[in-house]
Amino acid sequence: MSFASDARAPADSLFRRNLRAFAANRLAFGSAIVVLIFVVMAVFAPWIAPHDPAATDLFRRLQPPAWMEGGDWAFPLGCDALGRDILSRIIYGARISIFIGVAVILVATVVGILAGLAAGYLRGWVDIVISRIVDILLGFPYLIFAIGLMAMMGPGLANIILVMAYKEWVIPCRVVRGETLAVRELEYVEAARAVGASDRHIMLREILPNILSPVLVVATIRMADVIILEAALSFLGLGVQPPTASWGAMVADGRAFILESWWVSTFPGVAILLLVLAINVASQGLRDAFDPRFSE
Template sequence: MSAAASDSILGRNLRRFRRDRASLAWGVVFALFLLAAIFAPLLAPHDPAAGSLLRRLQPPGWMEDGEWAYPLGCDALGRDILSRLLHGARVSISIGVVVALVASCFGTTLGLLAGLAGGVVDAVISRIVDVLFAFPLLIFAIGLMGMMGPGLLNIILALVLKDWVITCRLVRGQTLDVRDKEYVEAAVAVGASRWHVMTREILPNILSPVIVVATIRMATIIMTEASLSFLGIGVQPPTPAWGSMIADGRGFMMDAWWVSTFPGLAIFLLVLSVNLTSQGLRDAFDPRLAR
């Protein structure tokens, strides 16, 4: 299949996605989160790490000099919750995007190799995938973080080492199906290299489900990162993270509900926007639902 035809298919799928008003609306919500994360230093009214016991557990809407200086209130250390939410969005979204991208690239490469090479290569990759599938993502990440220690890079590594298997299994199955198509057999017949067959004939035709799965996995990755930070083995202070913000406020739920509630709502809305956007992408990229 030519590159022009692949572009036409991609454009047609994106047009179907734009016609899904609900998914498009949630895509806009995700885009707002993304913009807030990118421009957090400009949007945040205060330093997210600057605290003062004079502002300890101040409620939402607290004013200074006649202005709404702390619209979402302050936490137990007097730090501005709004500023910490904005900077925490950078952590959650960056981890979600990086892990989904790296895991998708790694899983796609191994899935293509397994599907095309077959034999021993396929057997070895498939057995590794089967073993890793036996471990739930959160349990696997907790075990690795316990060995490697907390930190942003360690979180990314721990999540990538488990998450690539989803894409790998998908791509292997797609490759086994596509490799018997006429255009692939024609490329092989004229002497095309295995690299050419893999990157020019097979990959463009299986890229759509890979994109959809990567988008869906972002929500799970964000939730897992928040869980690790909540447990204290994820992103470490003073870097703000939504999971650790919820953990900081769990002891004040009766007296200062806002400390945990706002980061919890942020996680809820971000994950919901990713899930519903990915659902729209799945429907748009599924040829069985073409209309």
Template structure:
């Protein structure tokens, strides 16, 4: 009798795990082959960024003017030691692309982490506390959304100067408004749900209700939105570096590599083309993967 009960309990537990909304949504994502392939490409870029010193075939900052504008290996004059050719200073393009992935992914992840944290806190406060707190935060969000993102970031970088830390601050300074609006809307809906009303009736503090009752139940749309926004942040970082306001030489950055190749676009197209393709591939993969996440985790797409 006891063994049968244990077996039934184990079966029920396994069934609960299978019926978990998170696992079910994760299964929906895994069933989307295109999104899964895109996520795999993003994973490859992450591996390149983390293990760049082990993967890059050459020192990304080592110059050799004898190899200046050396073509890719499949063209006349190419060398397998420099498979994608060399730039105007004789630096290996493949190695600089590998190290450039570090910059793009680090800045993208740091900006999204900082902006999402601030946005969640501000959105929870605006949506739950309402009143003057909601008015103040909403007006600030409206003001920041009124400025073009790139121009706003250029202005901040011009004031603060170049550097990784300043790039993260300049991009996160406005990026937080996106998760803030999402969290505010979700909080407005969640504050009237039964479990929140029950916690309020039991005398739970505002902080407890916001952080322990509401926040865990609204994270799915925030994660999806933040993933989508990461692609946008990577493009902005590349744009700042292209304009000379981002990562400074000799540090490898895809945006600055594209800028360096402008002078040789006709005679040495590979200098700017390959880093440009890296930006395109990473951003496209993040967008496709994030669309798959949205389709899997947003219940409106299963109605």
């Protein structure tokens, strides 16, 4: 029952109200700060990292973290099998993870929005073609497909991004299509047509701003998955090639010594866990604040 009378909304934009609701959720807000720390780390890596991430020093091979016997505070998290500083490599690795995550999501979201808007608004054969492609891509065992594709195209930053975006756009596309189907029936869309607006105007100016919230929420949720997938590909040696530091490859490098030198694999693993968890919690908070349909 909606007895709470229609106390008129204060002069305040919807966006700012949502942002305030988000800030009020402490866990999500804290997580967002953790994500922010990772981003700062990635951006300012050359100034923050204590050592060159590629500099090898065989004398420090498998040196343990600082607090253990044989450790050294100059290399707080120890060194890997080639004597490279693990902390510096994690800091630089954040660059790769976050860059690839952002790039893939950006490409996928732009493609997904355009395809989803076209399918949802224009309907007809456009919708049939796009929806079938989406169904086919969703039906594929993706990891096997990605491995095959990477093997074919060869490793490299651009290729990784392409291979991941290749399927990732399907997710925002489905969200956008569904939202568009609902919004296109609203009267203000008809009103825009009634004054003579073009399909392009209606899709980009009338519909898109109203469906952006769920798309942003989905993008952040998917960001975590993309980061994990990148780590998995790097772990399998199909990702960014050495000597560039990547968390997934670092975990893979440490596999051989996991029993005696656990820190080589563990710290990059913890970095992946921390970033992915923080993104997930923060995106959940975003979802609650910006898309109240999902929350109670």
